[in-house]
Amino acid sequence: MREQMPIGVTITRITEESPSIRTFTFDQEIPFNPGQFVMVWVPGVDEIPMALSATDAITVQKVGDATAALFSLGVGDQIGIRGPFGNGFAVTGRTLAVGGGIGVSPLHPLATAGLVDVFLLGARSAEDLIFADRLAETTTLFTATDDGSAGHHGFVTDLLGRIDPIDFDHICVCGPEVMMRAVLGILERHGCTDRGQFSLHRYMKCGIGICGSCCTDPGGLRVCRDGPVFTGDRLIASEFGHYTRDASGQRKNL
């Protein structure tokens, strides 16, 4: 067992992507594969999993204590980073990305690496469609908003209905689990669940596959270590889209 203490990084830039989403750029590059995540230590508060949205950045939606504490930090403040952990996306050939809300975060470095051909991006409204400009530079971007304030008026899954998934070797997906389950359903109908790569969120404590808090039913797959990216065929008969667990290990329906 090799030592892997958190490294200390200093925040060098904070970008307000939307009222509830900020990108924190720091002073060190972390070599990673798009889709891998780090454990972000907010000193005195907690440590939480976050995808790397770039080699030196995380993009965070404020949802609770630790993310609020992150939002209270400024340029020059320090945070701790452990990782990168997990498998990340694995693509070759034609790739479609489907991101919903903050789920665009792990897909962003895949796109900026030039590995995404078509990108379907959904959010509640125009202001939540983050990274859209940059994604449009390297991918063919289609957007959807719940309120119709930009792009297609409706769900990002609607956009998928207009595309033939079979045209793509890989379909990389990250977003709310209900949305991801809907995408999986579409792939199932096309008989290509194995082309889907879904990045899951589960409650994580260790990030290194030992504590058990992120294990999923029925296979006992560890999201932090065996994932966070799983192909659709491994998710089809699972808890995915149905329930998850909280910090104590109790089931919570989605």
Added chain:
Amino acid sequence: MREQMPIGVTITRITEESPSIRTFTFDQEIPFNPGQFVMVWVPGVDEIPMALSATDAITVQKVGDATAALFSLGVGDQIGIRGPFGNGFAVTGRTLAVGGGIGVSPLHPLATAGLVDVFLLGARSAEDLIFADRLAETTTLFTATDDGSAGHHGFVTDLLGRIDPIDFDHICVCGPEVMMRAVLGILERHGCTDRGQFSLHRYMKCGIGICGSCCTDPGGLRVCRDGPVFTGDRLIASEFGHYTRDASGQRKNL
């Protein structure tokens, strides 16, 4: 710090070299440089330093408890081996070896490797001139005995008087410390102490340079780690030939 527990070896052959000296050959080869030693664990008794006289053998003179316990073992019995430790001899070019008594043990593998040109071998009497036949095969061998029962009647150092040490790039020496000190004196007179490589014996407990029991004055050189082989120039103004220390660290004059 890497794990280095003693390995268990099984004695496969016991050769009686003389009434008080036996070679114990075992079932495993230990890659080593001639002059390196191992710590030999006689289970239930003690652990003592012994030069490797071959890649799979030690040659032992019975002098006290642990060596007596070794002599009580038979073929099929197990002992523990830690090592090899220390530096060993380093020779290139023309090499002279000078061995006295059991001191021939670490010089033997140097000779069998074809690295010794001339070998001066001394002992109390003919029966103590161990390894002589084998040494004669690969080196030009001259012998001396205290009682004149074989070779020159007198000390091995007398033989050195008939040879010009300056003809050799290296003079490798192992034997009783008084004899080694006499050799060092001869080299000093020839102004070539740096060509001498003396293999020292000191009380050893750890064998890995940490406990301090084998440290010499005045430099604090560790025989187990910085040695056991030292060039003559590093020994000239030292305790070498004058005193040593016992298990408690008390000085004992030689």
Added chain:
Amino acid sequence: MVTLKPGPINVGGLRLNNHLLLAAGILGTTGASLARILASGAGGVVTKSIGPEPKAGHHGPCVVTVDGGVLNAMGLPNPSSGFTRELEAIRGQPVVVSIFGGNPEEFATVAGWFAGNAAGFELNVSCPHAAGYGAALGSDPAIVEACTRAVSRLGLPTWVKLTPNVTDIAECGRAAQRGGATAIVAINTLKAMRISTALRRPVLGNTFGGLSGPAVFPVAVRSVYDLYEACSIPIVGCGGITTADNVVEMMMAGASAVEIGSAVMDDIGIFATIAGDLYAPDGEDPAGIVGCAHA
């Protein structure tokens, strides 16, 4: 290397498929995960420690890896009685339910919930980083005895897991034995901590935690050896095991079976790997190995 004859074994009232159990708190929060480890070659599994109330555990960081080990302060997160449903998927298998409480009554209450579907219990009186639980009780032999008695009374196999963070672990072992333990498990983690020099504060959310992994193996072997001299009930060795040779060493120290935790991190197939090295048709009778290093 020493190899052992394969086959099921009986230890401390339990029948196990082999000598290798999953240690408590390692991938032990869900039935599915325990089933995965059983399917991967473990002879038995110990669950996450379950207590009287659901607990979210300590704030993070909860785990960091260090040189030769793992440092953790999970804080005993657990779903409490809700865990019964996790056991449904693995009913009838060699599943030891690890339990904790703040006093003998709480131990008895928690054990009661699982009396129907646990093959046995392991009492956690040894976690070094949960105020009021674990080692807070386990360093007092009288409390160890009382907690053990409260559970052993139920008549199910009762293993007691001890802490090495005491002056004399043998005294705690004797206390567990007096309380009716059917086996002793040693060891839980060593109380330890690290500081982030970059952030100038303890790295664990809880400041203190427990050290496990190869770093503690020599301490675990010593503890098992001590306990073997002091007690007559079987001992289950735990702490730092990563190889089949480590298993043999623990058994020679006096362990009748072993638990493996941190090594799962580097290789989730560790049970099959070790079993492959440890067992051979012409292997020795394991009974002859247990405690053979004692003079």
Added chain:
Amino acid sequence: MVTLKPGPINVGGLRLNNHLLLAAGILGTTGASLARILASGAGGVVTKSIGPEPKAGHHGPCVVTVDGGVLNAMGLPNPSSGFTRELEAIRGQPVVVSIFGGNPEEFATVAGWFAGNAAGFELNVSCPHAAGYGAALGSDPAIVEACTRAVSRLGLPTWVKLTPNVTDIAECGRAAQRGGATAIVAINTLKAMRISTALRRPVLGNTFGGLSGPAVFPVAVRSVYDLYEACSIPIVGCGGITTADNVVEMMMAGASAVEIGSAVMDDIGIFATIAGDLYAPDGEDPAGIVGCAHA
């Protein structure tokens, strides 16, 4: 990385050339060897522990290296009063004489021999493998206090080295402080053992020994942190240090200086190596670092 301003320091009554001392029992049997370490960059040295009678120590094996550490059972070999002559070569240098005895009187006797040429004393009430000495005394706070008082009475700097093999090291620290210690040293080795599976017996001649090296670093940091909260005298951190960052971490936990032992095995030039990384002209004031990880 944090760097410190170089320069001599004062700790527990001693003036040291830097924060880095050689730990007791490591290359500390002869004056020449201590002089070598001083010349190689150590800020001070602690000698081998010296006792009331010459001792040959335990039968071998006395030392084996293990994964991330060293396991030893030297058995306190020492030349007793004869050691005074070893100190002649290093008179006037920052040499702490480590001493041991079986009771307060013996501690006082041994200390008396060296009162003339020791810069200070370190009381070994912590060696885990010498019957009747070391940890046999050091796990009883009352005895720790009495031994400390017997030596501190001489008026020389009196450091007391504690064992981590107790339920509560802070209690022992407070006892040393009451006894008049000018500093506390933590930690000595962890009680441990290994078994040779090939030879089916404990590998150390003494069966039990002490674990040191990187494996124990998290235990040492925790001990120093605990002691810093419990005591007001300076603490000297020891156990598993191999890098300058480890030194900084120990200091943040509360150490005013550190001792380094096992790391000398892999690099006898370790003091210069660490000093080279640790000190810089524009480094921080060390006083600001000590204990800064405490909330």
